[in-house]
Amino acid sequence: MLVAAVLCLVAAVVTAAQGVWSLTRPPSADYVRQVLRAVAPVQLAAAVMLAAGAVVALAAAPPVTTVVLIVCVIGAVGTVAAGCWQSAKAVVRKEQRTLAAADASSCGGGACATCTLSCGSASSG
Template identity: 60%
Template sequence: MLVAALVTLCAAAATAAVGTWSLLRRPSTDFVQQVLRAVAPTQLAAAVMLAAGGLLALAVGSRQGPPAAVILLVCVVGAVATVAAGCWQAAKMVTRENARKAASSGGCGSESACGSCTLSCGR
């Protein structure tokens, strides 16, 4: 249980570092950088979950064997699911925003671009 707790705490530190790094970077117009910046708060939440699970596993140690392992597993699965949901939501949000910008700047969706467009947008 000690090894699992230490690995979880290292994962929490790495996740928090990546999330903080993404938040401290200057906003970019690159799609990938926008998604990474939008996922940063979710990464910080996952880091808190991982840290809580790791600290609990360290505190309980091997005295409580299976219950501590179950709690640690729940924290890890919760953190992974949180980041996955955050990635999905951030990608949807950034895609929607980029499509809105493209439509307002004469890109796809405007009358002038319909001649070469292969999408069926109804125009």
């Protein structure tokens, strides 16, 4: 159980370091960096879960430590996975809104029906 606890502590430190590193970088227009920055708080939460599991694994009796360690690791992985999914969805939605706004502004302020009708009447007459 000592090895598992040390591995959890190392994983917690690495995860927290990645989260802090992402938060200290300036905001970027790159969508991948935006997702990484949005996942940083989730990474910090996962690091806390992993550290808690490691502390319990070092301090408690063996039957309890196995269960707590498994729950903490599954919780941390699930939290990061859900955070990545939600952050990616939010960035895609933002990108789609930006593209829709650019399309609307290139069509005369959203008067596409007017353009189509005027072009249709000009070609038929």
